Amino acid sequence: MAVIKLIVGWMATVAIGFTCMRQQKSTAVEESPASMFFRAVAGLLVILVMFILAPGMQRNIFPGLNLIILQSGLMLLGMGLMQLGTTAEPYLTVFALLSLLSGFEIIHAGLERSSLLTGLLVLVNLGLALVGVYFIGTGVEKGTDQDEEEVL
């Protein structure tokens, strides 16, 4: 099962990575040092918060789950959520969703083992990667102020 996840992860990242390279899109060069510093600090804070929350969650919600599994899963979940909140780039959004789902899958794999569920989640990961490739191919529209103001 773990090998399947590894292979699918490779496939997903290779698909997105190669498409990015072909489209010559790199946001890294556009990001200011202050923004990178902010992301790094926010990331560290998220990891810290998740490590603090994990023992309590293990006690109250997931008593049968190994603490290290829970911590690593929560860390990925938190990082994914943080990235979702700080980016509007399509491929970064897809990477954030993949990170979030990986975190969830780590936790869920410790709770329940099912070949069908693993297979379906593999499909979800591959589907997300393909959607990422599609987004990179089409680019993203710059939103208007109205979009943000009128949706509450």
Add this chain to the structure above:
Amino acid sequence: MTLNTPLLWVLFPLVIAAIVGALYQRKALSIILTVITAFGLALLAVFFPENLTLSIGPIRLVFSESLAILGRQITVKYEMLPFISLIYAMTGLWTLSSWFPNTPVAFRPISLVLTALLTAAAGVEPFLYAAVLIQIAILVSVPMLSQGGGATDRGILRYLTLQTLAMPLILLAGWLLTGVETLPADSPLVGQSTILLGLGFALWLGIFPFHSWIPMVAQRSRPNVVGFLVFLFPTTILVFSLNFFNRYTFLRNLPNLAETLQLFGVVMIVIGGLWTAFQTDLKRAFGFSVLTESGFSLAALGLISQGGLNWLMLLFPLRALGFWLWSFALTALENHAGELTFESVRGIARRFPILSVGLILAQFSIAGMPLLASFPIKLALLSATLNASTAFGVWSFIGNLGLFLFTLRLLFSLLTPEDENTFEKWRPSEKSNEYLPVLIMILILVLLGLFPNNFMDGILNTLTAFTQLQ
């Protein structure tokens, strides 16, 4: 010869979708194939015999209800066939409207795939696996939302993000629920699983505050595609949610759940209604009215003890037909006017009177105008909400007025000539393939409004699948 029903309503449309996808350059052929498949499966669901045996001349086909995959089962029960018939019939209607120029070519195959996947989601055992099937359907739906292969809208990104967040929550809630059945009602696990479930469904249904993607997507994508999406997903997800109420006694007995559902329903009705009333963009207004409709669905769920489930089920086909006419008229008018703002459609009723009448009546029907399709159910729902709580009832009524107000503003704009100082003649210039579907649907909406009991009872049979909710 033994077959099974999932083969018919899940695997067969997937195969046809693959063929339609391969034939995407042959527009007429792909439309015919999709429409025939969708309507054929809808009719088959209506006339399928209760003993699951089809006799065609000397051939006798015996069907079972389940298909086993890797130790799990996809089941299409006889009781679910009215609902399946509805979603396939509406898929056929919506793909019929895909002959409009600029409809994404991916719409036809994807619409079939979505309906097949959501049919599977409605019948997978254990039913929590439906969350993954719904997630796959969400991923598949993304390409059809991009208009003409143009740049990806931020609304679509938000749609993907919020919908994807729901799946882990539902699966985790499912894991928690496996232990909850044997626990006392005051166990903390009950609260935890309820919160996770509530969050998951709120994300899926675009409930406040997770609703922002709906008007954004409605504004940027083709109206016929959006109409299909906002009908199919919430409808199937609401039916899927009934599984939880059916299976878990603690959910049915949870104190304040009905009031909470009603509260969120009223909030959605008010938000959707007020924002609709002040819109100047017709497509965006469509998106906001979807929020109002989600609110009515939640309010109906909250009134489960007063027969709310019947109203919920009856609202599905009426809403579907209203949304279809609304999105059809918007798509046609968008092709003629370019943009769909009050300014750009000013006086357009003088050139496209039947499309304009269709648009206005669709909106009135959704809003619950007397003599139109949704009126009897909306009236019953609003009365029951008022009886349950005066404040909720008054606010629901005010929220529902929003769409009436918007429709009156739109009517004024459609009739006012571009140059108010000159007399503009009425020059109807619609083609027959534009006005005929509109006229037929108007007739259907009026007939449903006049004789609500004669046509709609079939859909209520779906509720027999949920034995604990009778």
